Amino acid sequence: MLTEEPHPGVPAGHTGATGQPQAGTLQRGWRWRILWRTAGLLTVLVILNSLARLLFPSQIDLTQRRSYTLAPQTGNVLEALKEPVDVIILAPKSPRTAGEQSFRNAAVMLREFLDICQKQQPLLHVQELDPVDSPAGRSWQERFPDVLAPCVVIARAVAGEHEVLTTRDLVEFRATEKNGAPDIDFLGEQAFTAALTRLNSGRKPAVIYVTTGHGELSIADQAPDSPLGLGLFAEMLTQFDCRVESLDLRGAQRVPHDASLVIVAGGEVPWESAEADLLDTYLRQGGRVLFLADYHFDSRQKRPVPTGLESLCERHGVRLGDERVYSQNFAGQVEAVAAALPATVDHPLVRSLNTAPVYIAGCRCLRLSAMPGQRPVRMTPVLVSQAAPRAWAEGDPVGTASPTPGGARDLDGPVAMAAAIERPDERDPSPLMVVIGSPQVVSNRTLTGATGRIHASLGLSCVNWLRGRRELMGDIPPRRRAAYHLSGTPEDHRGLVWKTTILLCAVIGTSGFTVWTMRRIG
Missing domain, CATH: 3.40.30.10 (Glutaredoxin)
Structure with missing residues (x-):
């Protein structure tokens, strides 16, 4: 004889008017279980969201160009x-x-x-x-x-x-x-950061003097294609709370007392010893110098024209080499433009540089000085060339032989192309000088070229490191927006619009008819 088992959760014998378990009791139990499960799920989601907010307080930028990440x-x-x-x-x-x-x-x-x-x-x-x-x-x-x-x-x-x-x-x-x-x-971002920097400074603009009288790059020259102009770089400096002035030390008594920094941008005429002494005194009294050494070859003497600042540089830990840095491309062609890469050292100036190479034309190599009576300073390579045979410093005089790697007087790469000199301090060394082997690194022609942004970032980082404004060091790349181009005629574009509209309407209508049919059958 068959008997009906009571429904789970309902006491035996508990039946309604028809002899079946009460449906209302079952529905209420089912609804309570749904509510409790929903509340538990929401609680877990709230806890996970709170933990994510604590562990990841900022947004996660997954874009390839870091479009939502500030510099x-x-x-x-x-x-x-x-x-x-x-x-x-x-x-x-x-x-x-x-x-x-x-x-x-x-x-x-x-x-x-x-x-x-x-x-x-x-x-x-x-x-x-x-x-x-x-x-x-x-x-x-x-x-x-x-x-x-x-x-x-x-x-x-x-x-x-x-x-x-x-x-x-x-x-x-x-x-x-x-x-x-x-x-x-x-x-x-660059313009906004520079504007905030000027507003936040709360002090007079830093005065940067650029030397004249020796054929240096001119801050008055703002022609975009000029290799002898420094006007565009000077304009960039004014955006970062700086005032740029010219300085002629011939007949001067001293470097002006308000100088935050002195820039020596190349030059063809050697410095007189009296001028070099004024710059040396300025450094000994706590001054700072950005020296962009030039390379001019004297065909009679078969050597580079002296700058007049060789002794000053050697007293501060760096020697200007007579060698010129060359590079060799994959086809074996020799080029006077060499790629300079950030050195593999832990230094704030190196960390601020762009990882892309800086292409420097006519750069002379730099060496560590071992001059007797040298001042207690620390010299750190900032930019170095590629390794041999891709790059080397040519020791043979210009014009006497075709530049080729592996010569008896050559220096195999990597060789130093830029260096930072600091006053030693156990806690925080004080910036003293930055020496780069060519002034063309920040000339107008270079800054308006294809890699101008990288060169500008290098120059600005050197200046800000020397000024002690490390929060401004580094590169702020532009956020590039490329236009999307639709190929085809205007008729094709209009056809694409109305065909897409018809397709969407068909999908919506089909979905609605399918749902209506299923509900009718059910």
Whole structure:
């Protein structure tokens, strides 16, 4: 005889009017189990989310170009903020001119960048104002006469100091093809960091003197293709709280007392001993020098023309070699432009350099000095050439023989092409000099070339290391936005749009009909 077993969880004999277990009791138990399981799942998710927030307080940037990661210099400058800073994007809502449209395109990328900055530094207050319709926008223009829309105003809320950035400071448009959309290099991070640096300094700009009178590169020369101009590099220095002045030591009594740094950018005429003594005295009294040594060959003497600063360099630990660095490409062709790579040493200046090679033309090699009576300093190679036979320092006089590696007077690579000299200190050595074997590393022609950004980063890092502004050292690469090009005719593009629309409507209709049919059958 068959008997019906009671339902699990229901007491035996507990039946309803029809003799079956009560359905309401079963449904209530099932619902409670669902609620408890859902609550447990939500609790676990909340705990995991809280742990992730504690362990990973910042966003994880998985983009190949690190598009959502700030440069170390930008992070350092943001952390140094002690008071609120207002960032005002002043532009009309509806652009009427090509200039306003270009600024609007730049502002889109700027807003993304500022969102990242605000997450790291809440003291940044960002606003977008119309210069005509907004009373606040008009007040900013009345407050600062140099504010002309469209632009970005960066102002300290307490001190009232401000900086203005324009479209030229934020982006650079690069043509790709005829009638094609241009690629865009976003330079806003460099400009924004430099502006904050000037606002945060709270002191007079550092005065950097560039020597003249010996055929050095000129800060007055700003021609983009000039190999004798230093004007573009001087302009970069002014963006980082510096004032650049010329200095002629002929007949002078001393290096000016307000000099934060002296730059010797090459030269064809040797220094007089009296001038070199003034520079030596400046170094002994705590001064700092960036020396870009030049290489000019004297065909009569069969040796490089003396700079007049050889003894000064040797007293401070570095010897200017008479050899010139050459390189050899994969085809065996000899080139006077050699690739300089960061040295494998632990040094703050080396750590700040870009890992890409710096191509230096006409560079002379540097050696460690062993001069008697040398001052207690420490010399560290910063840039070195590639290993032999790819690179070497040619010891044979220029013009006497074709440069080839392995000569009796040659120095096999790697050889030093740039060096940093410090005053020894157990805790923190003090910067003294940076010597680079060629002034062309920061000439106008080099900075406007294909690798100009890498050379500019090297020059700025050397200056900031000598100034003691390590938070500004390093490279801030541009955020590159490449345009997407659709091939085909306008008719093809229109066909792509309506065909895609029809396909989506068909998918939605088919899905709806399928669901309706299943519910009808069920």
